[in-house]
Amino acid sequence: MSGSLRPDPSRWRQAASVVLAAGWTRPGTATQPSPPPPAEDFRLLLLQRSGRQGFMPGAHVFPGGVLDAADHSADWLDLFAPHHGPPRFGLGPAPVRCNAFPSLPNVAGDGNADSKWTLPEDVAFRICAVREAFEEAGVLLLRPRTSPPDPASGPGLALEPPPGLAAWRARVRRDPSHFLRLCEHLDCTPNIWALHDWSCWLTPFWRGGTRRFDTAFFLCCLREPPPVYPDLAEVVGFQWSSPSEATESFLSKEIWLAPPQFYEVRRLANFASLSDLQRFCLDRALEGRERWLPITLLTADATLQILPGDELYLEDSDFFENLMSTEKTEEIMKEGKQFHRIVIHSRHLYDIHVTVQSKYKHVYPKTSVLSKSHL
Numbered sequence: 001m002s003g004s005l006r007p008d009p010s011r012w013r014q015a016a017s018v019v020l021a022a023g024w025t026r027p028g029t030a031t032q033p034s035p036p037p038p039a040e041d042f043r044l045l046l047l048q049r050s051g052r053q054g055f056m057p058g059a060h061v062f063p064g065g066v067l068d069a070a071d072h073s074a075d076w077l078d079l080f081a082p083h084h085g086p087p088r089f090g091l092g093p094a095p096v097r098c099n100a101f102p103s104l105p106n107v108a109g110d111g112n113a114d115s116k117w118t119l120p121e122d123v124a125f126r127i128c129a130v131r132e133a134f135e136e137a138g139v140l141l142l143r144p145r146t147s148p149p150d151p152a153s154g155p156g157l158a159l160e161p162p163p164g165l166a167a168w169r170a171r172v173r174r175d176p177s178h179f180l181r182l183c184e185h186l187d188c189t190p191n192i193w194a195l196h197d198w199s200c201w202l203t204p205f206w207r208g209g210t211r212r213f214d215t216a217f218f219l220c221c222l223r224e225p226p227p228v229y230p231d232l233a234e235v236v237g238f239q240w241s242s243p244s245e246a247t248e249s250f251l252s253k254e255i256w257l258a259p260p261q262f263y264e265v266r267r268l269a270n271f272a273s274l275s276d277l278q279r280f281c282l283d284r285a286l287e288g289r290e291r292w293l294p295i296t297l298l299t300a301d302a303t304l305q306i307l308p309g310d311e312l313y314l315e316d317s318d319f320f321e322n323l324m325s326t327e328k329t330e331e332i333m334k335e336g337k338q339f340h341r342i343v344i345h346s347r348h349l350y351d352i353h354v355t356v357q358s359k360y361k362h363v364y365p366k367t368s369v370l371s372k373s374h375l
């Protein structure tokens, strides 16, 4: 909530988010016919932001928020010792950093701020995501200090909420350094090993947009959904939805998703099972996260977010602060061949067009052109 990275609005806000995917077994009864199960055997935690938020009010998002100085404090070293410590805290070899563009000034991950921190950014961003999941949803992604992580054991569980959860949460929300105190009290560490590199989104430039985030997205598989306690301040509600259910909720206007969250939901629709998803994350652990700056293209009847690999994508830092526009409308889609773009027709109708091969062992959404009947 607080911290030195917040006050300067001209600076990118570094943030971390965690996509929680939990195994789901529908409790069936012999007497009641149950509706057909969703295509996927896992559900994602979506939190509803308060309508009073300055940024994306009312949107459904994955738990997450801005990095605090406490997330990269040297005080964490003692908590992780003696089992884990520099340089990698048991996270395995450092992933290969893939894309040179975009490079941001004064941002960790570009080799600047990181050099001043005691904790590696891979650890600090995971601590941030775990802390935000606790602050916003009361979910504790912690593990006992003495038990070593074992990736072969499959998806784990969140920690049972401790007595006095509400008081601890109030303290952490007031001062994020209390999150370390809570971990000490529970003799646990943040379960940084359960958070897999997934993606990284920069807020695109658009007119009227003032806040810009540089958000690392992690993916965490849990065997079963933990209880969720929205903080009723920043977050006013929640739902567990499979990727296909979340898409349907968005199209039927029950929830609103920003383009990055919609893209990730559609990407996760590639997986039928939690075990496939977990295996996929482990297999691509060395690839890290690619950071994407979508470029906004305004056409006469839609807004396009152009993503890396698309034939219209230009690796040009001018697009940090500018957008593109064109009078052409249908030609943009009809004449092109190499697509990686989100077409925003209206608030609740986005189409994703992908014809390019995915990079870095990742998976892209299948082209999803959704029905205009939802307009």
Ligand SMILES: Nc1ncnc2c1ncn2[C@@H]1O[C@H](COP(=O)(O)O)[C@@H](OP(=O)(O)O)[C@H]1O
Pocket: 001, 050, 052, 053, 054, 055, 064, 065, 066, 132, 232, 233, 234
């Ligand atoms: N009761 C409340 N109602 C609406 N927004 C709240 C709130 N309590 C905190 N927030 C906002 O939630 C944001 C904190 O998000 P996070 O900790 O996830 O980064 C802050 O927004 P600002 O970024 O506008 O300051 C903060 O002002």
Ligand SMILES: CCC(=O)SCCNC(=O)CCNC(=O)[C@H](O)C(C)(C)COP(=O)(O)O
Pocket: 015, 016, 017, 055, 056, 061, 063, 064, 065, 066, 201, 202, 203, 204, 206, 212, 213, 215, 258, 259, 260
């Ligand atoms: C067309 C307009 C857009 O695309 S807005 C895109 C907004 N998304 C981002 O900026 C990147 C993703 N980051 C997040 O979603 C963050 O987790 C956050 C912005 C929700 C964090 O905000 P908080 O207020 O919780 O600090």
Ligand SMILES: [Mg+2]
Pocket: 063, 064, 065, 066, 132, 136, 234
């Ligand atoms: Mg938040």
